[in-house]
Amino acid sequence: MDFQLLQTYNYAFLDEGSKREIRRAALKAVAIPGYQVPFASRELPIGRGWGTGGLQLTLSLIGDGDCLKVIDQGHDDSVNAVSIKKLVQTCTRITTTTDSEQATIIQTRHRIPEVPLRKDQILVLQVPEPEPLRRVEPREKETKRLHAEMDYSSIWLRLYEDIVRWGKITIGPDYPAMANHRYIFNPSPIPRFDLPKLNRAAGLYLFGAGREKKIYAIPPYTDVTPLAFEDYPFETEHFEGCACRLCGSRDTFLDEIYDERTGEKVYQCSDTGNCRKRQEGRHSDE
Amino acid sequence: MSDLTDRPILNVRDLNKRFGRGCVHCRKPEDLPGLSNRCPYCGSVWACIHVSFDLYEGEILGIVGESGSGKSTLVRSLYFDAPVTSGTGEIASFKEGKANIFTESAQQKRYIKNYLMGMVYQNPWLGLKMDFSSGGNIAEKLIAAGNFNVHQIRQRASKLLDHVEIPLTRMDEKPVHFSGGMQQRVQISKALANNPSILLLDEVTTGLDLSVQARVLDLIRRIQRESHTAMIVVSHDLGVIRMLSDRTIVMKQGRFVESGLTDQILEDPHHPYTQLLVQSLL
Missing domain, CATH: 3.40.50.11310 (Bacterial phosphonate metabolism protein PhnH)
Structure with a gap:
């Protein structure tokens, strides 16, 4: 082929x-x-x-x-x-x-x-x-x-x-x-x-x-x-108090998803490649 | 009567405007016979022929004439909505009055439209963005002039709307929901947003009932009195011209046929067409 x-x-x-x-x-x-x-x-x-x-x-x-x-x-x-x-x-x-x-x-x-x-x-x-x-x-x-x-x-x-x-x-x-x-x-x-x-x-x-x-x-x-006004500055999305459920990251963009089994709202890194790398790094540190 | 200074703030000389491409048979504007401004071969129309006039600070200049006489084309050309065929125009506060505004770049023309001139159209749909709020319409002019502070923009917009007697509770409503008179008043406040030195008013009271007409005319007179803004008022209604104008120009088939002080034009018209116009008053 x-x-x-x-x-x-x-x-x-x-x-x-x-x-x-x-x-x-x-x-x-x-x-x-x-x-x-x-x-x-x-x-x-x-x-x-x-x-x-x-x-x-x-x-x-x-x-x-x-x-x-x-x-x-x-x-x-x-x-x-x-x-x-x-x-x-x-x-x-x-x-x-x-x-x-x-x-x-x-x-x-x-x-x-x-x-x-x-x-x-x-x-x-x-x-x-x-x-x-x-x-x-x-x-x-x-x-x-x-x-x-x-x-x-x-x-x-x-x-x-x-x-x-x-x-x-x-x-x-x-x-x-x-x-x-x-x-x-x-x-x-x-x-x-x-x-x-x-x-x-x-x-x-x-x-x-x-x-x-x-x-x-x-x-x-x-x-x-x-673009932003002087008194309304540009703001990025916030994820205060949230962390990736897989790698624990608090400074990356997180996807909001619902756990299939429990129905609970959880957060997970949107960048899967970076998340995987962080997990691997964490495991090797341990 | 307003105080007139020596130097005109707007000086227009030999402004010509042709609609249509023209043909080899078309005559030059100066060669056109007095009766027709239309080429019999190609149908091109000279809407303005050798139009020259001065506008002084704080003055209200009335332009009157029948439908199709070229008066709306004249103000639209001054506001760059319709490109002129030839002619010069100078604004005293723009490049020391030494530049021809008609040949300036698009950016400079936009600067003139944002800072030096305001326009109120007969049809509010041409002057307002109906999808945006009344305050937003005024904000657009302020933003174009470099104001990027929402608080200051809203303060200025509410002051302007209050000035034209629009309730501030309706500031964030779209003008499409307003009456015709209110739409015209929002247009006026938008045109005044950046304190222009020249305000162009094209048939602002046409289509409004008499009581609303009276309010709009009172408003225009009050603005002129308070801010000394020079205005060009285009109307086919001699009553409006009599009430507002210091000087009046009579237009017919693209030409100025008579000009002078409004009282003189209306009380003692010399040109046969002006006499006919005055006699036609109901």
Whole structure:
């Protein structure tokens, strides 16, 4: 089966021309942090909306020496993450890992790994809706004008209305942020907990939206500022008094789950790879 | 009558605005015969032809004319809603009055719209975001001007809404639930958010009943009296013009046909069209 696939498809599935075009778009995105670069999104053997944007970036960047990690909402072993990993592995025969520190390319959806990115690592995020202004402006032409003129009062107004209505900013994932003091970008549906990790990070963050045909990037050491009012500062999610039931962590992003047997609410690390590593470390200490 | 200073705060010269692409048969605005402003070949219309005027601080300038005379196009061009075909416009407080506002960059035009000018449209749906609260509509202008403190924004918005007699209990309601007169008053407070030196009012009382009209007109007069904001009031209603304007310009088919002090224009009109307009008063 593997042999047949290698015979039928080019290295890393996409043809070299397509990969070159995607890399060009990624380079432009790196040159203009937060700016959405349009690209010709290709058909892939997974459905649009299932990570085609991220997968195209991964396939165009990957080479023989790379080690890939794919996570889906923090999990290394969800169906989508495993399928994407298998596809890339079959077409390239590169190694895969669940350890964030070993990986050179990490493709992710909805989470950024707990371990900070090194400068030799690339994080590829799958983005369902790249346009941060879409909720306040449905017209694409108009959003382009608003970005060009840096006219962001309407998205600030959305935050204001949130405060007026609920007493605080209620946006959870997709929290808009400013890249390099110029473009407001959508950091994909990562929790607010992960947003500060983008600020002046050592690694390269690439965002791919296959369905919307856009690529954007946060290059290393770029200022990323979440939008916030002077008297209503940006806040991340809190987990006071909670700890991971497996590794005991109190400083990571925790998933709230219910114990199947007892029905009791328990907390568990969202980043399963990091949690596993911590557990192993704890056992070896003991 | 307001005190007039020597230097105009807005100076418009030879403003031309054509709707349509034009064709080889189209005449230049200066060559157009007095009767028509429409090209018989391509249908292009010169909505404003060589429009020149000055606006002084604290003055209310009325522009009157029949439907299709180009008066709304003129104020929309001044507010950059419709790009002008040619002409110059200078605002005294913008680059020392030495820059043509019509050829400025989009960013500079936005600065002028946010800080130096306010606009009240005939249709509140054009001036307000109906999905957001009344306070939010005012907040948008304040945020655009660089205010990112919610407490200060709400203080300013409540002061403005109180000024236009909107109950503060309705500050967080969407204007879509308001009456026409209230929507116009929210529009006025939004336009005044950043203390502009020029306020453009396009048929603000059209479609309102007489008692609401009177309240809106009283409000405009009070604002002018208290803040000395210069205003351009466009209306086809001579009663509105008589009540508000210091000076009046009469427009017909894109041209100014007569201008002067409002009393003089209405009591002793010289141009036959103005005479017809005044005689047509019910």
